[in-house]
Amino acid sequence: MYKGTPSRIRKVLYALIIALGLLCVRLVFVQLGAAKPLSDIASSQYRLVVSLLPKRGVIYDRNLKELAITINLSSIFAEPFKVKDKGLASEKLANVLGISKDEIYKKLSQKKGFAWLGRKVSPDTARAVRALNIKGIDFIKEPQRVYPNGVLASHILGFTDIDNNGIEGLELRFDKYLKGVMGYRYSIRDAKQREVPGYEYKEILPIDGDNMVLTIDSLILSLAETELENGYEKYNAKGACIIVMDPYTGDILALSNRPNFDPNNASSSPPDFRRNRAVCDFFEPGSSFKIVTASGLLEEKAVKPSDKFFCENGEYRWYGHTYHDHKPHGWLEFRDVIKFSSNIGTMKAAQRLGKDRLYKYIKKFGFGVKTGIELPGEVNGITTHPGTWSKLSLCSISMGQEVAVTAIQLACAMSVLANGGNLVKPRIVQAIQDRTGHAVEKFESKKPQKVISKETAKEMRDILRSVVDSGTAELAEVEGYFPAGKTGTAQKVEPNGTYSHRKFTASFIGFVPYLDPKFVIVVMMDEPRPFYYGGVVCTPVFKKVAAQLMSYRKILPKELEIGDKREAKKNNR
Numbered sequence: 001m002y003k004g005t006p007s008r009i010r011k012v013l014y015a016l017i018i019a020l021g022l023l024c025v026r027l028v029f030v031q032l033g034a035a036k037p038l039s040d041i042a043s044s045q046y047r048l049v050v051s052l053l054p055k056r057g058v059i060y061d062r063n064l065k066e067l068a069i070t071i072n073l074s075s076i077f078a079e080p081f082k083v084k085d086k087g088l089a090s091e092k093l094a095n096v097l098g099i100s101k102d103e104i105y106k107k108l109s110q111k112k113g114f115a116w117l118g119r120k121v122s123p124d125t126a127r128a129v130r131a132l133n134i135k136g137i138d139f140i141k142e143p144q145r146v147y148p149n150g151v152l153a154s155h156i157l158g159f160t161d162i163d164n165n166g167i168e169g170l171e172l173r174f175d176k177y178l179k180g181v182m183g184y185r186y187s188i189r190d191a192k193q194r195e196v197p198g199y200e201y202k203e204i205l206p207i208d209g210d211n212m213v214l215t216i217d218s219l220i221l222s223l224a225e226t227e228l229e230n231g232y233e234k235y236n237a238k239g240a241c242i243i244v245m246d247p248y249t250g251d252i253l254a255l256s257n258r259p260n261f262d263p264n265n266a267s268s269s270p271p272d273f274r275r276n277r278a279v280c281d282f283f284e285p286g287s288s289f290k291i292v293t294a295s296g297l298l299e300e301k302a303v304k305p306s307d308k309f310f311c312e313n314g315e316y317r318w319y320g321h322t323y324h325d326h327k328p329h330g331w332l333e334f335r336d337v338i339k340f341s342s343n344i345g346t347m348k349a350a351q352r353l354g355k356d357r358l359y360k361y362i363k364k365f366g367f368g369v370k371t372g373i374e375l376p377g378e379v380n381g382i383t384t385h386p387g388t389w390s391k392l393s394l395c396s397i398s399m400g401q402e403v404a405v406t407a408i409q410l411a412c413a414m415s416v417l418a419n420g421g422n423l424v425k426p427r428i429v430q431a432i433q434d435r436t437g438h439a440v441e442k443f444e445s446k447k448p449q450k451v452i453s454k455e456t457a458k459e460m461r462d463i464l465r466s467v468v469d470s471g472t473a474e475l476a477e478v479e480g481y482f483p484a485g486k487t488g489t490a491q492k493v494e495p496n497g498t499y500s501h502r503k504f505t506a507s508f509i510g511f512v513p514y515l516d517p518k519f520v521i522v523v524m525m526d527e528p529r530p531f532y533y534g535g536v537v538c539t540p541v542f543k544k545v546a547a548q549l550m551s552y553r554k555i556l557p558k559e560l561e562i563g564d565k566r567e568a569k570k571n572n573r
Helices: 007-045 085-097 101-108 122-132 169-173 217-236 263-268 286-299 334-339 343-353 353-364 392-396 407-418 454-470 539-552 558-571
Strands: 047-052 066-078 117-119 137-146 166-168 183-188 202-204 212-216 240-243 254-256 307-309 315-318 321-324 332-335 431-434 439-442 482-491 497-514 518-526
Touching: 066 122, 066 407, 085 101, 085 117, 085 202, 085 343, 101 117, 117 122, 117 137, 117 202, 122 137, 137 482, 166 169, 217 240, 217 518, 217 539, 240 407, 254 353, 286 334, 286 353, 286 392, 286 407, 286 431, 286 454, 286 482, 286 497, 307 343, 315 343, 321 343, 334 454, 334 482, 343 353, 343 392, 407 454, 407 497, 407 518, 454 482, 497 539, 518 539
Parallel strands: none
Antiparallel strands: 047 183, 066 117, 066 137, 183 202, 212 431, 240 254, 240 518, 307 332, 315 321, 431 439, 482 497, 497 518
């Protein structure tokens, strides 16, 4: 710079040099440090990515009645850069969506190209938002899981979350089949935030989920749930469950618990209501477990049905502990020991079997291990090895104490007697099918395992028939169909390890008809009151369900069947 240059010009030049230096520094900073963040901001302003959810597969019952379906609802989203007056838009949207104005404003002020305002809203809400006609607010269709029968089968089906992910029940267990594959839509926008058609536009369509066919019969489940609900309310029970099962195939025709919940609004019910008690809860079965002891004794020929046992008039002391019967008995034949559910007679007979052989039949009947049913959360129950048994254990276990079982295990155990001696694996899913009806995976009935002989099973069926005919389960009688079964009433264990005199688990496990069993039915109630005997609170539920099953399947009472045959023979003469 020349000496003669005016000072004013020199100052301007210095200022320009400094400004240039600052610009260079800024350029270096942008190039080396801020390029990526700024590029991301720019990308978010002109690139739009929208997820496309697949349609979740349908769940059907065995007759292809829909139990879980998917419908499309509108979800509302914002493109913040398109919304001009964010304050006014927030105020209008808040009134319709029921969300605070501040929360909406925060979403509209984000430096993003996309923000959810409402997921799967009602048609009325969607129409109201459309009527506002706010630029930058748009809609996309999303699938919503719906259970058209409400609470029916809720513990079997489970439910999903807002993104259609399975959370409980079969929805969780078979989520990978049902949910399908996510799709995406990519597009480019110009400087005015308008979508540029045909330029770098790409759409990957979602793949819908597979369908599922269950073994459940909706009509049988409905009538079972109705009768269980009536018994549950009548006896003020803490909880209850019912299972209806085909004793030959293991197909679960009905399974229900109380309390229950509506899977369409699962969050409104406490977690305890959503627990599948039939497979997740274990309990001491009490006298229902005597079917195992009696079967082992007869199979090993340790007793004959006519062998007599002295039942000590209701009070029996063994190794310092006193056992009782609910009613005093003197001498009883073994068949009557089971018929009248004598604890003392059962434990005396069990001493002939011994702990090792009793344990063998406990395992053969499937206790202490999971049944393998497709429902999530199944537990093993509790059985201990004879090596750990005390001097009291043989007597206690023989009558259903010191052992814990699940309702589904009891159903399988009773099926052994109903079907002639075989343990079947329970099944609640028949098949997974794609959208064309082609089977992706089949769940065939497993080959049953032999537990006892046909002769022993027949002897046990005769004994269990007497339980209903004139024993502890007379309230289970269904005229003309001669059901058979076993009652159970078990004291619950208190936190201090002693047996409660106020809390009981009541049960009845049975089958019908007697001559040709079609159904095994298990009814269990947790802490019923004021009555708590299985023969009082559970048998009426069994009776009503069994009677309706006979009508539904058009199975004639034996007397009518014989009469019809005689009439037909007479007419053919």
